Amino acid sequence: MSFPWAKPYEPTHPLMKWMDEKLPIPRLVYNATGPGYPVPRNLNYFWNFGVLAGAALMIQIITGIVLAMHYAANASVAFNSVEHIMRDVNAGWFIRYAHMNGASMFFIVVYLHIFRGLYYGSYKAPREMVWLLGVVIFLLMMATAFMGYVLPWGQMSFWGAQVITGFFSAIPIVGEPVREWLLGGFVPDNATLNRFFSLHYLLPFVILGVIILHIWALHIPGSSNPTGIEVKDEQDTVPFHPYYTAKDGFGVGIFLLIFVALTFFSPNALGHADNYIPANSLSTPAHIVPEWYFLPFYAILKAFTFNFLWIDAKLWGVIAMFGSIALLFFLPWLDSSPIKSSNYRPLYRIFFWILVVDVLLLGWCGMQPAEQPWVILSQLGAIYYFAHFLVILPIVSRIERPLPMPNSITEAVLAKHATDTSSASATA
Amino acid sequence: MASESELNAGIEDGVRRRDFINIAAVSFAGVGAVAVVLPLLNQMNPSADVLALSTTEIDISAIQPGQAIKTSWRKQPVFVRNLVAKEIAEAKAVPLGDLRDPETIDQRTKPGKENWLITLGVCTHLGCVPLGAAEGENKGDFGGYFCPCHGSHYDTAARIRKGPAPKNLVVPPYEFNSDTVVTIG
Numbered sequence: 001m002s003f004p005w006a007k008p009y010e011p012t013h014p015l016m017k018w019m020d021e022k023l024p025i026p027r028l029v030y031n032a033t034g035p036g037y038p039v040p041r042n043l044n045y046f047w048n049f050g051v052l053a054g055a056a057l058m059i060q061i062i063t064g065i066v067l068a069m070h071y072a073a074n075a076s077v078a079f080n081s082v083e084h085i086m087r088d089v090n091a092g093w094f095i096r097y098a099h100m101n102g103a104s105m106f107f108i109v110v111y112l113h114i115f116r117g118l119y120y121g122s123y124k125a126p127r128e129m130v131w132l133l134g135v136v137i138f139l140l141m142m143a144t145a146f147m148g149y150v151l152p153w154g155q156m157s158f159w160g161a162q163v164i165t166g167f168f169s170a171i172p173i174v175g176e177p178v179r180e181w182l183l184g185g186f187v188p189d190n191a192t193l194n195r196f197f198s199l200h201y202l203l204p205f206v207i208l209g210v211i212i213l214h215i216w217a218l219h220i221p222g223s224s225n226p227t228g229i230e231v232k233d234e235q236d237t238v239p240f241h242p243y244y245t246a247k248d249g250f251g252v253g254i255f256l257l258i259f260v261a262l263t264f265f266s267p268n269a270l271g272h273a274d275n276y277i278p279a280n281s282l283s284t285p286a287h288i289v290p291e292w293y294f295l296p297f298y299a300i301l302k303a304f305t306f307n308f309l310w311i312d313a314k315l316w317g318v319i320a321m322f323g324s325i326a327l328l329f330f331l332p333w334l335d336s337s338p339i340k341s342s343n344y345r346p347l348y349r350i351f352f353w354i355l356v357v358d359v360l361l362l363g364w365c366g367m368q369p370a371e372q373p374w375v376i377l378s379q380l381g382a383i384y385y386f387a388h389f390l391v392i393l394p395i396v397s398r399i400e401r402p403l404p405m406p407n408s409i410t411e412a413v414l415a416k417h418a419t420d421t422s423s424a425s426a427t428a
Numbered sequence: 429m430a431s432e433s434e435l436n437a438g439i440e441d442g443v444r445r446r447d448f449i450n451i452a453a454v455s456f457a458g459v460g461a462v463a464v465v466l467p468l469l470n471q472m473n474p475s476a477d478v479l480a481l482s483t484t485e486i487d488i489s490a491i492q493p494g495q496a497i498k499t500s501w502r503k504q505p506v507f508v509r510n511l512v513a514k515e516i517a518e519a520k521a522v523p524l525g526d527l528r529d530p531e532t533i534d535q536r537t538k539p540g541k542e543n544w545l546i547t548l549g550v551c552t553h554l555g556c557v558p559l560g561a562a563e564g565e566n567k568g569d570f571g572g573y574f575c576p577c578h579g580s581h582y583d584t585a586a587r588i589r590k591g592p593a594p595k596n597l598v599v600p601p602y603e604f605n606s607d608t609v610v611t612i613g
Binding site: 159162163164165166167169170180181182183184185186187189191195281282283284286287288301302304305312313314315317369370371375 | 469472473474475478498500502503504505528549552553554555556557576577578579591592593594
């Protein structure tokens with residue numbers, strides 16, 4: 001599970017030897033995140049985001065467990081119990097704001113983690129399984145975040161639950177019964193709130209389980225790196241500890257600075273004022289939008305305003321929205337180029353950045369009302385999104401001429417070092 | 429330990445006693461697992477108290493022509509609209525072939541009471557409450573209802589005309605108890 005030159009775990013203290021025979025957890029840690037795990041020497045700061053996502057999950061689990069001690073999952077008191085947390089519970093405002101903004105921070109780092117993977121080809125062989133498990137984690141995160149957003153039982157909570165469970169009613173024939181089964185009624189109500197609370201508490205631990213599989217699958221080939229060239233020998237690597245524990249520790253520090261700045265200085269910046277109005281099943285807020293991290297997918301849903309072939313607009317919207325994520329499962333096989341890093345892929349690199357802009361555009365359209373010009377922009381954005389994966393990527397990976405590549409990670413690092421020093425001496 | 433010959437004793441056509449016991453035990457465990465899963469899934473369906481809220485009586489005497497009210501049935505919003513002659517005429521003027529979900533206004537109202545349009549206030553797209561029932565709200569391009577969530581427009585018979593919704597607003601089961609009282613459900 002590691003390179004042959006990995007430093008072996010050799011406990012010296014009798015207690016550690018005793019432990020190693022009974023339950024070798026210290027050995028596991030040593031070989032996974034310690035000196036016994038060699039990692040490419042050239043990882044840049046984009047390789048911090050996996051650890052940051054793990055940190056964000058732990059913050060969510062800890063603040064969430066504490067919030068559950070004060071929250072009441074009953075439709076008649078849920079809204080007030082959140083206000084009780086905000087006003088009466090000691091430090092309750094802080095813990096709830098941390099949990100609210102922690103969800104946004106979790107998605108920010110996960111989106112950067114995903115786009116890192118897209119830029120550097122981290123989804124390619126031999127790391128396809130790492131990518132597939134990552135998409136599973138992403139789906140679980142979306143389900144968890146959605147159910148968590150329902151719990152305060154404000155207007156956005158209620159209407160979010162109504163709209164998102166409405167996706168299932170698009171399924172022909174069984175759709176409506178499935179929706180009633182999910183809700184436990186005809187509209188979101190107490191039964192819905194209770195089951196969402198139960199699942200919102202469960203799913204983070206399922207995510208934790210899949211993260212363990214994600215890391216396990218990663219540690220078989222080891223991390224990729226910015227050159228995309230696989231590790232060839234010992235000089236290409238450094239031990240995880242202390243090199244990357246230090247680098248990740250620094251990243252966690254920056255992450256926490258941004259996180260606390262958001263939590264303390266503008267805790268509601270990413271939320272919606274309507275969610276401070278108690279749920280009302282007879283009045284939809286004038287402008288209903290999901291949380292920011294769902295906006296690109298919401299824009300794809302809204303892009304379908306017309307029936308096409310024998311499928312109606314509603315079902316198309318739902319298929320396209322789920323399809324836009326399901327597509328990611330096929331990515332390792334849609335991109336057939338053996339070159340991983342976009343640094344050596346001049347053509348793909350251009351389309352990568354267009355995709356970034358396209359997703360941002362879709363996110364912007366998702367925020368807007370269902371009117372022109374937003375509808376047409378969402379439609380163009382959605383078409384481009386699917387075209388990127390299904391048309392552009394397979395073609396580009398066939399016709400592209402990659403740039404000349406170094407022979408090894410070490411050669412790339414030393415070449416960069418040489419140009420850095422020569423330009424430094426030239427300016428001196 | 430029993431020898432191979434002892435284990436195979438008394439078998440015909442190659443099937444051992446142990447194979448039968450194995451298949452029987454695993455099958456029975458499978459049946460048991462399914463029997464346990466059914467109630468675990470069924471518990472999520474609407475419970476008896478939710479289903480019990482199935483009829484609502486409404487007094488419609490105060491609704492003037494051109495007005496509409498919002499009430500609720502099974503916790504879902506219901507629109508009761510007193511159509512004026514012009515709105516009925518508009519609805520009748522539309523050829524059925526132009527409709528996404530073809531229904532005449534007569535099919536959507538009770539005989540002799542075609543000015544009373546009673547529908548659920550639940551957009552058939554993703555379930556928002558459309559605007560247009562209250563005074564001054566946007567009635568959409570066709571003078572009926574407009575759903576602001578994803579831009580579905582309904583006409584004066586609450587039929588879908590434009591936007592992503594697949595169906596007309598649902599007409600719930602209802603009866604006129606008298607000229608002024610309606611029971612929904």
